[in-house]
Amino acid sequence: MNKTIGNNRFFNFKEFGILIAFFMLVAALMIISPNAFAQPRNLINILKQASINGILSCGMMFVIIAGGIDLSAGSTIALSGVAAAYFARLDRTPVLLPILVAVAVGGLVGAVNGAGVAYANLPPFIITLSTMTGVRGLALIVSGGSPIYGLAGSFEKLTNQFLLGVPALAVYFIIIALFSGFILVKTVFGRRVYAIGGSETTARVSGINVKKMKLAVYTICGCMAGIAGLLVASRTVQGSPTAGDGYEMDAIAAVVIGGISMSGGAGKWYGTIIGALLLAVISNGLDILGVSSNYQKIIKGVIIAVAVYLDLRGKAKQE
Amino acid sequence: MEYALEMRKICKAFSGVRVLEDVTLKVKAGEVHALMGENGAGKSTLMKILMGIYKADRGEIYLGSNKVEVHNPKDAMGKGISMIHQELNTVMDMEVAENIFIGRELLKNDKLKLVDRARMREESARYLKKLEIDINPRALMRSLSIAQMQLVEIVKAISVNSKIIVMYEPTSAITDKEAVILFKQIEQLKKQGVAIIYISHKMNEIFRISDTITVLRDGQFIGSQPAGELDEDKLISMMVGRKITEIYPKDVAEIGDVILEVKDLSRGKRVHSANFQLKSGEVLGIAGLVGAGRSELAETIFGIVPKTAGDIFIRNKRVKIKNPSDAIGYRMALITEDRKRTGLNLAANVRENISLAALRNLANGGLIDRRKEKKAAEEYISKLKIKTSGADAMVSNLSGGNQQKVVLAKWLLNEPEIIIFDEPTRGIDVGAKRDIYRIINELAKQGKAIIVISSEMPEVMGISDRILVMCEGKITGELQRKEFTQERIMSYSSRKDGKKNE
Secondary structure, three states: OOOOOOOOOOOOHHHOHHHHHHHHHHHHHHHHOOOOOOOHHHHHHHHHHHHHHHHHHHHHHHHHHOOOOOOOHHHHHHHHHHHHHHOOOOOOOOOHHHHHHHHHHHHHHHHHHHHHHHOOOOOHHHHHHHHHHHHHHHHHHHHOOOOEOOOOHHHHHOOOOEEOOEEHHHHHHHHHHHHHHHHHHHEHHHHHHHHHHHOHHHHHHOOOOHHHHHHHHHHHHHHHHHHHHHHHHHHHOOEOOOOOOOHHHHHHHHHHHOOOOOOOOOOOHHHHHHHHHHHHHHHHHHHHOOOOHHHHHHHHHHHHHHHHHHHHHHHHHHO | OOOOEEEEEEEEEEOOEEEEEEEEEEEOOOOEEEEEOOOOOOHHHHHHHHOOOOOOOEEEEEEOOEEEOOOOHHHHHHOOEEEEOOOOOOOOOOEHHHHHOOOOOOEEEOOOOEEOHHHHHHHHHHHHHHOOOOOOOOOEHHHOOHHHHHHHHHHHHHHOOOOEEEEEOOOOOOOHHHHHHHHHHHHHHHHOOOEEEEEOOOHHHHHHHOOEEEEEEOOEEEEEEEHHHOOHHHHHHHHHOOOOOOOOOOOOOOOOOEEEEEEEEEEOOOEEEEEEEEEOOOEEEEEEOOOOOHHHHHHHHOOOOOOOEEEEEEOOEEEOOOOHHHHHHOOEEEEOOOHHHHHOOOOOEHHHHHHHHHHHHHEEOOEEOHHHHHHHHHHHHHHOOOOOOOOOOEHHHOOHHHHHHHHHHHHHOOOOOEEEEEOOOOOOOHHHHHHHHHHHHHHHHOOOEEEEEOOOHHHHHHHOOEEEEEEOOEEEEEEEHHHOOHHHHHHHHOOOOOOOOO
C-alpha cells in the first residue's frame, strides 16, 4: 500500500478543517455548559436532530454533486409522511408497508424531478420549485388538510427505540451515510455522478448516459426524502401535511457547509455528515445558551456564508 | 532609435523558480510585434508584468524615453497599455457602447452620477467609424459574433488612447473569415502608430501579419528579428532550441483492410451525404475551413448528434450508433476539439479523467478496482510522457499539451480500433505537438484506423496518408499523399459544387 492519502479515497484527511471546527465547537460547548450540553441525554437528542436532516442531506448530496439541486425535498417529507401514516393507522398491517409506501412516494417525486431535468431539459431549480409547491398541495389534499393521527405502535417504535444502545434514528442515519459514501466513492455509478457534475458534455462524449444518470440521482434524492418523511411521521406520531417545511434548505446548508461544491463535481461524502452534525450542534448549543430562535437564524446564515467563503479561499490557495 | 515600449532585462522568479531571466522586448510604434515561444517560455508572465499584474524582480520598463512603473491593469491602461484577452471580458447583456465605456461611464451630472447614454453611444459610433468597423453601438453584446466582440475590445483599447495593445491568441475562437476582419483592423491600428504585441500559436498568422518577431525560450531572450528574415523552420528551431529537420515525422505503416465505411451520411444542413472508407493503419486527414462540417461529421459518426440519413459500416457490417456509448462499444474513440469543455472533467484529477470512459473495464460488478485503475493511469502517464506531479494531481493544473495527452490516455485505455482526432494540437506548444504526432504514427503502426481533422495545413499534410477536403458540409475532394499541395487543398476548401475530383 502506498502511504500517501489519495485525493479520492473513502477518507481524505487533508480536508479536515471542517472537522476541526466541529470538534472545537463541541469542546467549547462542553466546557461552557457541562450540566446541560454535555449531558448524555442532550447528546443523544442532538444525534436525533442531526439524523433526519442528515438523511435528507445524503440525498441532496447526490443531486448537488451531479450539478443539480432539489428544492422539493421538504415537501416530499410531508407527502411521504402522510402516505406512510395513512397505511400505519391499523395495528394489523405490517410496519414494512408504510416504509415501502414512503420510499416509493419519495422516489416517485424524485423521478418526476429527474425526468423534468433530464428529458424536458428544465433547469433543476425550476422543476424542483414546481414540485415543491405541487407536492405540498398534494399532501394537503391527500390528508384533507389536517394531520393523520392514530398510528400503530409498531410504526411509532421505528424511531422510538434504541438499537445496541444507540437511538434508532441515529442508526438509520449512520447506515444511510455509509451507504451513500460507499456508492459515491467505490462504485462506477458514484464516479459517474461526479463526472456529470464536473462536465456534463465530457461525460456524454465519454459514453455515459447522462439522462439516465440524472433520473437516477433525483430518484435517489426522492427516496431519501421519503425515508426522512417516514421517520418524521414516526417520531411525531402523525402524518402532517405541513411537515418538513424548509427542511430542504437545512439539507442544502449541511451539504454546502460540508465543502461540497454547488457547481457540482467535487466534494467528499463525509463532509455532508459533518455538516449535518455541525448544524444540529449549533442549534442545540444556541438553545442551551438561551439564544432566541430568531437570532439563531441569523447565526446560521452567517455560518453558511463563512463556510463557503473559507472553502473557496482554500481552493484558491491550492491553485 | 526610440521604441514605443522597451522592457529591459526583466527578471522574475516564482517561489525560487526562474521564469524570466534578463528578458528584453523592444517594440516600435506602428508595428506588429509577435512574441513567440512554447508554452511555459515566459510570454504570459512577461505580459502580466507589462500589465502590472505581476511585479518584476528586476528590470525596467520604458515608454518612449520615460521610465515607468506599472502597478496594476488600470494603471497600465492609464499609461496607454491595453490587453485583449484570450477569454473576453465583456458584459453580454449590455450594449456595445456601454461595454466600451464600462468602468468610466460618461456622466450627465457629476453629483448624481447619472449616466449619459446618448453621449456614450455618440462617442462609440465615432470610434467605430474611425476604425471602419460596422457595428451598431446600440447592439447588444450577446448578439455579436466572437470576432465582433474582439473588435469592440479593440475599440475600447483605442478609446482610452492605448499606444500599445497586447493581443493574446485573438484568433483562437474565431473563424478564418472573421480573422481577416481582425487583420484588417490591425492594419488600421498600425497606420495610427499603435504598437501591437501579438501572441499566437498559429504560424501562418504570425508570418502574415507581424513585422518583427521576438522569441523566448525557457524564460530567456533568444532573439528578435524582422519577420521577413525568418521562415517557419528557423522560427521553430529558435523556439524549441534544436534543429527540427522533420516536424511531422511520418512513418510508413502497413495499410490493411477497410475498417470504417460511411455511405451517404447526412446530418441536417451541416453534413451532406458523406462517403468515404478508412483502412486499418491509415491516417486519413480531413481538411477544410472552420465551419465546413468536419467536426459535425465526426460527431455524427460518433453518435453525439444523430444522423438524418445514410449508413455506417464497421468491418463491412452495418452498425447503428445512437449515442457515444454505442460508438465506444464498436471500439471507436473521439478526441474532441474543445478539450476543456468536452474532453476533460476539470473538477477531477488525472486518474479519474483517464479512467472515465473505461470504468466498466476497471470494475468488478459495479465496484471500481482502485488498484487496477491507478495502475492503468500510471501506465499511460509514463507511456504518453504526461508531465504531472502524479496520478492524483488535478487535471486543471496541467499544461494544455499534457491535458490533451490525458484525453488521449482516456481513449487509448479502451483500446479503440478507430480513433478520430479533432484538431488534436490546438493551443498546445511545439514540443507537445510533436509528441502527439509521434503517438498518431505509433497508433497507425499498431493497425488502428485514424482520422485527423485539422485546420493547420502543414499538420494535416504532414501526418496523413490521404486527405479529404470538406466545404459547406460536403466532401469536395480527395488527395493521395503524393498529390498533397496547399493550393489543391485550398481550392477544394472553397468549392461549392461538391463534386468529387477523381
